[in-house]
Amino acid sequence: MCSIPGRTSSAQSCSMPYIRTLKLRPRIWMTFLVMAPLMPWAVLTETVVQLLMQDLDPEKMKLFSRDNCASVEIATKKSGIADLIPGTMIDDYLFDPCGYSMNGLLRNGQYFTIHITPEPQFSYCSFETNIPKESYHSLIMKVLDIFKPKKFLVTLFANEGSVANVKHIECEDFSALTNYRQVDHQFCQLKNYNLTYTMFKSAATNTWLASDPPH
Numbered sequence: 213m214c215s216i217p218g219r220t221s222s223a224q225s226c227s228m229p230y231i232r233t234l235k236l237r238p239r240i241w242m243t244f245l246v247m248a249p250l251m252p253w254a255v256l257t258e259t260v261v262q263l264l265m266q267d268l269d270p271e272k273m274k275l276f277s278r279d280n281c282a283s284v285e286i287a288t289k290k291s292g293i294a295d296l297i298p299g300t301m302i303d304d305y306l307f308d309p310c311g312y313s314m315n316g317l318l319r320n321g322q323y324f325t326i327h328i329t330p331e332p333q334f335s336y337c338s339f340e341t342n343i344p345k346e347s348y349h350s351l352i353m354k355v356l357d358i359f360k361p362k363k364f365l366v367t368l369f370a371n372e373g374s375v376a377n378v379k380h381i382e383c384e385d386f387s388a389l390t391n392y393r394q395v396d397h398q399f400c401q402l403k404n405y406n407l408t409y410t411m412f413k414s415a416a417t418n419t420w421l422a423s424d425p426p427h
């Protein structure tokens with residue numbers, strides 16, 4: 213996903229590749245989906261959950277720079293990333309002078325991945341996993357507790373066979389996210405997949421980034 217401030221466009225037809233445009237003023241999120249044709253014998257179980265977070269905790273972000281952190285292992289441990297999903301084999305990297313990327317792999321091939329841009333002017337972090345869950349509530353809470361974003365977007369991409377698919381209809385209950393309020397929720401039914409986007413922002417702030425134009 214990428215954010216293209218100032219650009220406007222409308223959602224396009226559900227053909228492949230598929231471009232979905234999400235208008236969340238003042239930002240536009242564009243999702244590009246390229247789907248391989250399904251084989252008749254394919255088992256339809258696939259889930260991808262993403263948290264795209266902005267305006268992150270400045271103190272926590274200091275961990276992800278070489279000036280403040282002696283090694284990538286310390287950054288992974290001290291940040292809480294190491295304990296996020298127990299039993300994961302982690303490959304992590306601390307960029308010079310700052311920035312962090314990690315991939316975590318479970319024995320069954322499931323993964324999670326985190327990429328952090330800690331610069332205070334435009335701090336951003338993406339979290340993604342394909343671990344299927346009936347509810348992502350506690351995992352999302354853990355991720356939010358690490359990064360404390362002022363705003364974030366949750367996307368859930370699941371197909372018919374995924375245990376997460378029912379959440380598209382029921383809509384995940386985020387009522388315990390007392391520090392946030394839901395500002396948008398969109399549902400998109402694709403050929404073999406369902407996709408939901410839910411945008412939250414901190415209840416404590418009425419603004420987006422200082423650099424954003426007013427609503």
Ligand SMILES: C[S@@+](CC[C@H](N)C(=O)[O-])C[C@H]1O[C@@H](n2cnc3c(N)ncnc32)[C@H](O)[C@@H]1O
Pocket residue numbers: 307308309310311312313327328329330331338
């Ligand atoms: C962790 S990378 C990930 C970028 C990727 N587009 C993402 O968010 O998924 C971004 C961070 O690493 C820093 N960085 C340092 N050297 C870099 C390099 N050679 N390539 C990319 N990012 C680098 C950037 O300044 C930024 O803070």
